[in-house]
Amino acid sequence: MKQFKFEYILMILIMTFLSVKAKGQETDSLEHxxxxxARNNPGLNADFLTYKASLEKVSQAGALPDPxxxxxxxxxxMNILGGQQIADFTLMQMFPWFGTKKTAQSEATHMAxxxxxxxxxxxxxxxxxxxxxxYLLSALKEQINNNRDNLQLLKQLEELALRKISSSSSGSSSLYSLPTPPPVTQNNRSTSAGNKMAGMGSMGGTAMSGSNSSSMTGMSSSASNMSADMSSSPGMSDVLRIQLEMIEIENNITTLLSDIAAEKAIFNALLNRPVEIEVVIxxxxxxxPFIFDERVSINEIERGNPMLGMFEEEELAYRAKNEMDKKMSYPMLGLxxxxxxxxxNKTASMDSGMKPEMSGMDMIMPMFSISIPIYRNKYxxxxxENRFMWESARENYNNTLNMLQSELFKLKHELDNADRKITLYQKQAQLARVAYQLVVQEFVTAKSDLTNVIQVQRQLLDYQLREAEAIAEYNMKVASIRKLGSFNTSNN
Structure with a gap:
């Protein structure tokens, strides 16, 4: 009992420490x-209050029955010898058999x-x-970034197509080149779009050494009014196809933004906050980072999984109840x-020869009682019943342990698959960037048509989106593996 109280106090101290630590963290961190x-969720608070209520049963189980x-x-x-009996008062306190209260408290402790x-x-x-x-919100945010990066590539491609039309109408045979899109890493993701625009600016300066900003403005206006001179401008269909791709990507971005708004509402509901509160992603x-160790993971499951702990405590509770029922089959003592x-009653005293000073004296009598549990079958x-129940709890423990171990290896398999997907999509995206730069060079030199450019651009976007999904899947599998052994401060 003392050890259990110490564990309860230690848990309160840990939660207090985490609360104080969280106040110093950034409000946009996952730990926060x-x-x-953990502090606001109503379902979690309800279970914690139920736990606190079960603690109160420990002291109740150790109390004596009411006298x-x-x-x-x-x-x-009523006339009796020595006077008249006016009233009778009897006070009785029953005591269970020795050790019964202790076993009852032990059962209540395990139930708590x-x-x-x-x-x-x-x-x-x-x-x-x-x-x-x-992780779902993070993946959606990454996909928005990827779509915006590819939208910038399409805008650059549109400018190349317009320059190609302009050079064709003027009879120029100058070549245009597009620099290789920089690889998108986790460190330069926030600035990748800016770097691409800067690269495009330098490319434009090289490809249009004889042009100025006014000519660019004129070509942009001609693109917006292309319906008037479409028939007289060869290559304008390429510009239209590029703009169709741009409209599709813009629609994808709008859809992803809507998805993020819906997922943020779900996220805030888990935190028991108004849905309109912003979530910083x-x-x-x-x-x-995660290193899988089979033996360590299995030990963490056996030591920390709450379902296994629940069955262990259930078995111990029925063992304690069995001991209590055994002691309840013994007699109860009463004092x-x-x-x-x-x-x-003076008349009765004179007739009976009793001394007058003894007439009317109250009587006090100590009493002792004992229960006789003769109906042994029910005990x-x-x-x-208790023996069957603790054996059932033991079987449930073994069955749950087997299921958790199976789940562990299944998650490990899915984790490896997600890791391989991440590596695959990273390689494919890198090759797609190189292929995109080459096919654009072929497009501006009329060695390839726009269909190949758009196909490679779609592949690049697809690999980037799949990579974000694979990373989110990998992170979720890591969290699922950690959950099997119960989350703790080191996991969080």
């Missing part, structure tokens, strides 16, 4: 949102620990939902006191 969810007071008053005093394990299970499920929403999604209120049945 996890702390807010019993019997009172009887004679409406007409079961409530705490249920609270931990609810907390881990809540953390998992927060992790899932966080990092600019890019990164793969969390009491009887007090009889007797009034004086034996209770003990058999």
């Amino acid at each position: 949102y996890l702390e807010v969810a 019993q007071l019997d009172m009887g008053i004679f409406l007409k005093p 620990k079961m409530s705490y394990e249920k609270f931990r299970e609810t907390r881990d499920n809540l953390y998992m939902e927060v992790y899932r929403q966080w 990092p600019d890019s999604i990164v793969k969390v 009491g006191l009887q007090y009889m209120l007797i009034g004086e 034996k049945a209770q003990q058999r």
